[in-house]
Amino acid sequence: MRQIKQIYLTLFSSILLLTGCIVQSQSPASATQQHTSGPQLLNKTAASGETIAVLHSIIVNPDCTSREIATVRVTQPPAHGTTQVIQSEDYPTFAADNSRATCNKIKLPGMFVYYTPSPGFTGSDAMTVETITHSGVDVEYKVFITVK
Numbered sequence: 001m002r003q004i005k006q007i008y009l010t011l012f013s014s015i016l017l018l019t020g021c022i023v024q025s026q027s028p029a030s031a032t033q034q035h036t037s038g039p040q041l042l043n044k045t046a047a048s049g050e051t052i053a054v055l056h057s058i059i060v061n062p063d064c065t066s067r068e069i070a071t072v073r074v075t076q077p078p079a080h081g082t083t084q085v086i087q088s089e090d091y092p093t094f095a096a097d098n099s100r101a102t103c104n105k106i107k108l109p110g111m112f113v114y115y116t117p118s119p120g121f122t123g124s125d126a127m128t129v130e131t132i133t134h135s136g137v138d139v140e141y142k143v144f145i146t147v148k
């Protein structure tokens with residue numbers, strides 16, 4: 001049973017959702033479900049008038065090839081800014097002790113979400129982003145943004 005759990009952990013740890021220095025992977029239990037139990041909370045800070053990267057999703061195979069491009073959409077837009085969701089390439093940010101840490105040297109495709117505050121706006125804003133993989137893993141992010 002422990003070996004099966006390790007196989008599932010290895011399989012599903014390839015599903016990564018990255019934002020800045022935050023790396024989240026699906027555990028075997030949650031990855032077999034169709035939807036996570038609640039939104040993941042992210043806190044970001046933006047300078048007034050400047051665009052920031054809010055979230056990027058890169059899904060990687062053990063051999064460092066791209067596994068898939070997840071569907072990423074803003075389900076609740078921010079009240080005081082705009083967002084862009086684009087497909088691009090970037091380097092994954094696996095922890096040094098992760099078996100895929102060598103993949104950090106390879107630019108891989110993924111989906112990226114950017115936020116730009118409205119001109120002159122300072123204060124608090126929020127948005128909700130959803131990612132869905134081809135294997136049916138659905139993760140919702142509630143993003144709280146402080147604009148200074």
